Amino acid sequence: MRSVGASESIHRYALEHANPLDDAVAEWLNATSRERFGRAAGMNIGVDQGRFLKTIVAIAQADTVVEVGTFTGMSAMWLARGLSDGGRLICFELVDTYAEVAREAWARAGVDDRIEMRFGPAADGLAELPDTRHVDVAFIDADKTGYQTYLDLLLPRMKPTGVILVDNVLWSGRIIDESDDSPDTLALRAFNDAVAGRDDCEAVMLAIGDGVTMIRPT
Helix, strand or coil: CCCCCCCCHHHHHHCCCCCCCCCCHHHHHHHHHHHHHHHHHHHCCCHHHHHHHHHHHCCCCCCCCEEEEECCCHHHHHHCCCCCCEEEEEEECCCCCCHHHEEEEEEHHHCCHHEEECEEEEEEHCCCCCCCCEEEEEEEEECCCHHHHHHHHHHHHHHEEEEEECCCHHHHHHHHCCCCHHHHHHHHHHHHHHHHHCCCCCEEECCCCCCEEEEEEE
16 A cells, blocks of 8 residues: 555655565565455555554564554564564454464564464453553554554553554545544544544654554653
């Protein structure tokens, strides 16, 4: 997926002017996701967003990363690639439907030993994490109606230097389409408005992929 509002030519130019990187596993995972799960494969993030996630994790020198919503493992692969030696990524996914493909992709990328999958409602899983500020980076990309709950559970667990990345906040431009009153769109609007009004965090919205909000505790 190219960034919201970016033309195909600008998107291609941006990809061509990143440092060379072997994206063979990402290509395999995209193809396999389309073959196995059809249109749902569109939930995978693009290479540009993946490289952004990897860079953020590497800059943070992260030891502990949390992902909410894993699907076939594309974003998890990129997050895990940025981990420090000995670091780990905990992935919360509601069902194990996509786990086989995800695990194969992670093995192909050489990051499978850094990733732990936990199945079931993400809110329950996040609530079971230690109450201490121990998370370096979190990535939220799951059911849109749950975003506010996930943020509330993660913020108190983030290190003072930690960052939460929230996907799909521009929703392919539908976020500003007043005629769109679907549950996911309404949930995202409410989430975006709520984040902008909070005084316990600082947030900036970026037009990367389908829109990413970066949030840090204050």
